[in-house]
Amino acid sequence: MPELSGIGVGRGIAAGPVARMSPPPPAPADEASERSAEAETERVQKAVAEVAAELEARGRTAGGMARDVLEAQAMMAQDPTLHEAVATRLQAGKTGEYAVHEAFAEFRATLEELGGYLGERASDLSDVSQRVIASLRGLPAPGVPDPGHPFILVAEDLAPADTALLNLDQVQALVTIQGGPTSHTAILAREKSITAIVGVAEAASLTEGQQVIVDAGAGAVITDPTQEQLDEAQARRAAHAAQAAAPITPGALADGTAVPLLANLGSAKSTEKAVALGAEGVGLFRTEFLFLSADEAPSVEEQREAYQSVLEAFPGQKVVVRALDAGADKPLSFLNDAPEENPALGLRGLRALMANEQILRDQLTALAQAQENTEADVWVMAPMVSTVEEAEAFTALAKEHGLATAGVMVEVPSIALMADELLSRTDFASIGTNDLTQYTMAADRLLGSVASLQDPWHPAVLRLIREVGAAGIASEKPVGVCGEAAADPLLAVVLVGLGVNTLSMSPAALAEVRAELKLHTLKQARGIAAAALTAATAGQAREAAQQAAQDAVQDTVQPAVQH
Known part of the structure; x- marks a missing residue:
């Protein structure tokens, strides 16, 4: 096949020969151990400890989000539930290798059935299992090849331990057969600005040494490219490098219309990079990092710090x-551990907080205290809002706690369609395009099998964004976007044309979006958005916007040349 499709991470492009990951150790056979259960237990405990220590050491070396991912993986290796499952099999006379293999596989199947975020972590568990088995056999862990020259790394689904320490002088791009937009490979590729495409099912057909072009912006792997295609890829790569090296300026259109470019942050560890890359503030500070690994809600003081x-x-x-x-x-x-038939449509976001109001009140109290001790302009917003009444209640509660600017996320079609009423009752709206696309298209954003539907370019999604943008203009209230759509340079222009006035994204995307905005005036951005809205499909919308953008740039250049 000349071109393979997947989910692109970022807008990078790279070319080179394929090198495939070293295979995992063969699955152990179900056979009785020649050792005692106690001896096998000691072997397994030692191997698990070695693997956990290695993962933690790699995390300390890598730092940033990679450290978080690897520490989580080390915790998986030492999970008490898994240890019990392994111990049961060892007591039954199994070998340490088989006990680990079977227990981890059973736990992986459970995570896959749960789906969502936990389903994405299933591959992490397989990597831990393979590392433990390799340690038991005295073999090196599966890892990244070293062919001695730059290459395109192709893997089933890259392990966090390997992604964290990639030699970026050698690895030009990543292609994985498995994985979705929130897999660890995608997360770490964004953080490290690595050109990557995940979920490329046909990548299994790529052979060692085969020349390919990895075009993340198009979500395409071009096999056996022509020299013309290679030259074009090199030119685009040079253009991206020039953009990254360009002086940092405030986000703005060609006519001077300001479009502040903000950062999405998941923890305090990412602030330094965001500032260095020119973030003009934070458009989405996710507070979940404080809660997800806790058995109880953190105290007000812990949150404040x-x-x-x-x-x-x-x-x-x-x-x-x-x-x-x-x-x-x-x-x-x-917060909410009751089993739900369809949790994506259940007690989540603001719904869960309102059912546990003290947790929300503590969070608002901590945020107000932090605001008093700093000079930042603090805005607070509620997630997963479906009704105007919910927005009104949250806004009142935030102001009661001394937070002057309160708004909501627009992630559900119902609230997008009620944007005029929404913005008459709250201070701002921030569009979460990941969830808005998921709920508009009825396609789980973490499920690879419906990834093709999870496209914010779909005209149905763009029309909902237009409703919110129009309401923002009419009410003179700010409307931002903090979903992954803001990191797509051309889509960022479309969003501005639809009435969005701030864009928030992974810091690694700031330079490309900043450069693209400077090519177009507000009038042109509106024209490009209008072209996208005439389409019937996501692909047609993207093509229409690309053509309109090219025409707009030519119209700008030609008069200048004639003059």
């Missing part, structure tokens, strides 16, 4: 803090 560390990095700038967004793929025992 964490929030304050982020706010201090942005004196005088806007920091939009999202209240705890738990439930669905992020269940919390102290």
